[in-house]
Amino acid sequence: MCLFAEPYRFSVADGEEPRKLAYVVVSSSDGLVESEREKVKAWLRARLQNDTLRMVFEQEGELFR
Numbered sequence: 001m002c003l004f005a006e007p008y009r010f011s012v013a014d015g016e017e018p019r020k021l022a023y024v025v026v027s028s029s030d031g032l033v034e035s036e037r038e039k040v041k042a043w044l045r046a047r048l049q050n051d052t053l054r055m056v057f058e059q060e061g062e063l064f065r
Contacts (some may be wrong), residue, residue: 001027022050031059 003025008018024044026032032040037057045053 003027019052020050022048022053023056024053025056025058027058029060032057 003023005023007021007023009021010018026040037055041053041055044055045051
């Protein structure tokens with residue numbers, strides 16, 4: 001399962017313009033090793049053309065960043 005959201009961050013540091021972020025949560029029963037997680041992150045950053053991508057990997061209720 002994969003969840004995707006593009007919320008906006010509002011802060012004084014960003015000035016008048018909010019910053020658009022991208023969040024992805026990937027849930028898997030098998031899990032992914034670190035090298036596979038990095039490959040998925042790199043592919044999604046390129047595919048979404050978004051360097052603010054935040055990814056969370058979930059395996060049986062445990063979260064990995």
